[in-house]
Amino acid sequence: MAEPLFERLCLIGVGLIGSSIARVARARGDIARAVVANAKTPATLQRVRELGIADEVEADPARAVRGADGVILCVPVGAYAPVMEAIAPHLAPGCVLSDVGSTKGSVLRDLLPLTPSTVQLVPAHPLAGTEHSGPDAGFAELFQGRYCILTPPPGADPVAVERIAELWRRCGSMVETMDAATHDKVLAIVSHLPHLIAFTICGTADDLAQETREAVLKYAASGFRDFTRIAASDVDMWRDIFLNNREAVLEMLARFTEDAQALGRAIRWGQAAFIEDRIARGRKIRRGLIERKQA
Amino acid sequence: MAEPLFERLCLIGVGLIGSSIARVARARGDIARAVVANAKTPATLQRVRELGIADEVEADPARAVRGADGVILCVPVGAYAPVMEAIAPHLAPGCVLSDVGSTKGSVLRDLLPLTPSTVQLVPAHPLAGTEHSGPDAGFAELFQGRYCILTPPPGADPVAVERIAELWRRCGSMVETMDAATHDKVLAIVSHLPHLIAFTICGTADDLAQETREAVLKYAASGFRDFTRIAASDVDMWRDIFLNNREAVLEMLARFTEDAQALGRAIRWGQAAFIEDRIARGRKIRRGLIERKQA
Ligand SMILES: NC(=O)c1ccc[n+]([C@@H]2O[C@H](COP(=O)([O-])OP(=O)(O)OC[C@H]3O[C@@H](n4cnc5c(N)ncnc54)[C@H](OP(=O)(O)O)[C@@H]3O)[C@@H](O)[C@H]2O)c1
Numbered sequence: 193m194a195e196p197l198f199e200r201l202c203l204i205g206v207g208l209i210g211s212s213i214a215r216v217a218r219a220r221g222d223i224a225r226a227v228v229a230n231a232k233t234p235a236t237l238q239r240v241r242e243l244g245i246a247d248e249v250e251a252d253p254a255r256a257v258r259g260a261d262g263v264i265l266c267v268p269v270g271a272y273a274p275v276m277e278a279i280a281p282h283l284a285p286g287c288v289l290s291d292v293g294s295t296k297g298s299v300l301r302d303l304l305p306l307t308p309s310t311v312q313l314v315p316a317h318p319l320a321g322t323e324h325s326g327p328d329a330g331f332a333e334l335f336q337g338r339y340c341i342l343t344p345p346p347g348a349d350p351v352a353v354e355r356i357a358e359l360w361r362r363c364g365s366m367v368e369t370m371d372a373a374t375h376d377k378v379l380a381i382v383s384h385l386p387h388l389i390a391f392t393i394c395g396t397a398d399d400l401a402q403e404t405r406e407a408v409l410k411y412a413a414s415g416f417r418d419f420t421r422i423a424a425s426d427v428d429m430w431r432d433i434f435l436n437n438r439e440a441v442l443e444m445l446a447r448f449t450e451d452a453q454a455l456g457r458a459i460r461w462g463q464a465a466f467i468e469d470r471i472a473r474g475r476k477i478r479r480g481l482i483e484r485k486q487a
Numbered sequence: 488m489a490e491p492l493f494e495r496l497c498l499i500g501v502g503l504i505g506s507s508i509a510r511v512a513r514a515r516g517d518i519a520r521a522v523v524a525n526a527k528t529p530a531t532l533q534r535v536r537e538l539g540i541a542d543e544v545e546a547d548p549a550r551a552v553r554g555a556d557g558v559i560l561c562v563p564v565g566a567y568a569p570v571m572e573a574i575a576p577h578l579a580p581g582c583v584l585s586d587v588g589s590t591k592g593s594v595l596r597d598l599l600p601l602t603p604s605t606v607q608l609v610p611a612h613p614l615a616g617t618e619h620s621g622p623d624a625g626f627a628e629l630f631q632g633r634y635c636i637l638t639p640p641p642g643a644d645p646v647a648v649e650r651i652a653e654l655w656r657r658c659g660s661m662v663e664t665m666d667a668a669t670h671d672k673v674l675a676i677v678s679h680l681p682h683l684i685a686f687t688i689c690g691t692a693d694d695l696a697q698e699t700r701e702a703v704l705k706y707a708a709s710g711f712r713d714f715t716r717i718a719a720s721d722v723d724m725w726r727d728i729f730l731n732n733r734e735a736v737l738e739m740l741a742r743f744t745e746d747a748q749a750l751g752r753a754i755r756w757g758q759a760a761f762i763e764d765r766i767a768r769g770r771k772i773r774r775g776l777i778e779r780k781q782a
C-alpha cells in the first residue's frame with residue numbers, strides 16, 4: 193500500500209460528501225493515517241461516532257483542525273465565511289486547505305483573504321452527488337468514475353495541488369483543473385440552470401388548479417418526470433449555490449429565457465422553420481452527448 | 488380468443504405508433520381480422536410490406552379506407568387536414584374514425600367538420616413513445632402499462648367509444664377519458680413545456696463559446712443530461728404539436744417564465760426565504776411522484 197497522503201485529515205462537515213470521503217479513507221488506508229470529523233450539530237457528531245467512519249470526532253472546529261496537515265471543508269458554501277473565521281487562526285503551518293463546494297469563485301472570495309501564508313489553498317469540486325444528505329447518505333463509491341474539478345488560485349503550490357489531485361484519484365475520480373470563473377460559468381449551465389428550471393417547473397405545476405395538478409402527477413411519465421428527478425435536492429445547499437454563483441446563474445437564466453421566448457414567439461406566429469431549427473439543435477446536442485457516451 | 492374488434496382496420500401512417508398498433512394486432516389476432524396500412528412515401532410502404540406487419544399495403548388513402556369499419560390516423564397532427572380531405576368521402580357508413588395524435592383540440596377542429604354523420608369520431612392519445620420514428624421503430628409492447636387518453640366529442644356513440652377503449656386495453660394500456668381542452672392543458676404542462684424547455688436549453692448551450700460548449704458535453708452528468716433526454720424527439724412531430732396546441736403551450740410557457748424570473752429576481756436580491764420556498768416546492772412535487780410510484 194502507498195504511504196497515506198495525509199497524516200491527519202480533518203473534515204469540516206460530514207454529510208453526504210464529507211462522510212463519503214471518510215468512508216473511502218477508511219476503506220483504502222492510503223488517504224490519511226487519521227481522519228478527524230467535525231459537524232455543526234451534536235446529533236451528527238453522535239451519528240458519526242456510531243458509524244465509526246472517523247478516527248476522531250471533534251465538536252469544536254478550532255480544535256478539529258489543530259495539527260492537521262489536510263483540512264477539507266464539506267459544508268454548504270454559505271457557511272464557509274463563519275467556518276473559516278473559526279478555523280483560520282488554528283490551521284497548522286504547511287497545511288493544505290481544500291473543499292468540495294459546488295461554487296468556486298465564492299470560495300476564493302471567502303477563504304483566500306483569511307488563509308495564512310503558510311497554508312496552501314486548493315479548492316476542489318467533485319461532480320458527484322445524490323439527492324440525499326447527512327452522514328448516513330454517504331458511501332465509498334460515490335466518486336468512482338466521476339470528474340473532480342480543481343480550481344487552484346494563481347500561484348498555488350504545485351505540490352499541494354498534486355496532493356489534492358491524488359486524493360481524488362484515490363477516491364476513483366478523474367481530475368481536471370480550471371480557473372474558478374470558468375468552473376462557475378460551466379457549472380451554471382450544466383447544473384445550476386437545470387436545477388433552477390426543475391425547481392421552477394415543479395412550482396409552476398404546484399400552482400395549477402387542484403384537478404390539473406393531480407393530472408400532472410398521474411401523467412408525469414410524458415416528460416415532466418425527467419425534469420423533477422433533480423428537484424429533490426437539498427434546500428440549504430441549493431440556496432447557497434444560487435446565492436454564491438449569482439452572476440453566472442443569472443446570465444445563463446437570461447440567455448435561456450430569451451431563447452425560450454423566441455421559441456414561444458415562433459409558436460405564436462406559426463414560424464415553422466424557426467421551430468424546426470430549434471428542435472434540430474436540441475437533437476444535435478443530444479447526439480453529441482451520445483457520441484461521447486455521456487447520454 | 489375473443490372476436491376481433493374490427494373486420495378491417497385501416498392505419499393511415501405506419502411510423503412508430505402506427506406500426507406498433509399493427510404489430511399488436513398481428514400478435515394478438517383479436518384486434519382486427521385484417522389490417523390495411525397506408526403511408527406517404529413509397530419507401531415506407533415498401534418497408535411495411537417487407538416487415539409483413541399488415542395484411543394489405545395501399546398507397547392511396549382513399550382506397551385504403553374503403554370498406555374499413557375502423558380507421559386510425561397515425562400521422563403528425565399537422566397532416567390531419569389534408570389526409571381527412573382525401574379520405575372523408577370514402578369512409579364506410581358505421582366506420583369508427585380514431586387517431587393517436589398528441590394534441591386533441593386540433594383533431595376536433597380538423598376532423599369533426601368533415602366527418603360524415605354515419606361515421607363516429609373517437610380521438611385517442613396513447614401516452615407512449617420513444618425518440619425514434621418510422622416503421623422499424625415500432626414494437627408490440629410499446630403501449631403496455633401506459634395510459635391512453637380518449638377525448639370523444641360531446642354526444643359520441645358509447646358503443647364506438649367502447650370499441651376504441653377496448654382496442655387500447657388489448658394493446659395493454661390503461662384507458663382514461665377527458666375532454667379535448669383538458670387533455671391539451673394537461674399535456675402542455677406534463678409534456679409539451681418540458682420538451683420546449685429541453686429543446687431550448689440545448690440551443691442555449693449550443694450558442695455558447697466553443698470552449699464552454701465542449702465543457703457542457705463533458706460535464707453533462709451534473710444535471711444537463713437529464714434535460715436533453717427528451718430533446719432527441721422527431722422534428723416534424725414536435726413542430727406540429729407546438730403549432731397545434733399553441734394556446735395551452737404559450738400559457739404554460741408564460742407561467743413558467745414568470746416563475747423562473749421571480750426566482751431569478753430573488754437570487755439577484757439575495758432573498759433566501761423565497762429561494763428556499765421554491766426549492767421546497769420542487770421537493771414536494773417530487774415526493775408526490777414518488778408516493779404515486781411515478782418517479
Ligand atoms: N450533494 C451533492 O450532490 C454535492 C455534490 C458536490 C458538491 N457538494 C458540496 O458539498 C458540500 C456539502 O454537501 P453535502 O451534500 O455533503 O451536504 P450535507 O449532506 O447536508 O452535509 C453538510 C454537512 O455540513 C455540516 N455543516 C453545516 N453547516 C456547518 C457549520 N456552520 N459548521 C460545521 N459544519 C456545518 C453539517 O453538519 P450538521 O449535520 O451537524 O448540520 C453536515 O455535516 C456543499 O458545499 C455542496 O455544495 C454537494
Ligand SMILES: NC(=O)c1ccc[n+]([C@@H]2O[C@H](COP(=O)([O-])OP(=O)(O)OC[C@H]3O[C@@H](n4cnc5c(N)ncnc54)[C@H](OP(=O)(O)O)[C@@H]3O)[C@@H](O)[C@H]2O)c1
Nearest residue numbers: 500501502503504527528531562563564588589616620621
Ligand atoms: N412518437 C411518440 O412519442 C408519440 C407518442 C404518442 C402519440 N404520437 C402521435 O402519433 C402520430 C404519429 O407519430 P409517430 O411517432 O408514429 O410518427 P412517425 O414514426 O414519424 O410516423 C409518421 C407516419 O405518418 C406518415 N405520414 C406523414 N404524413 C402523411 C400524410 N400526409 N399522409 C399519409 N401518411 C403520412 C408517415 O409516412 P412516411 O414514412 O411515408 O412519410 C409515417 O408512416 C403523431 O400524430 C404523434 O403526435 C407520437
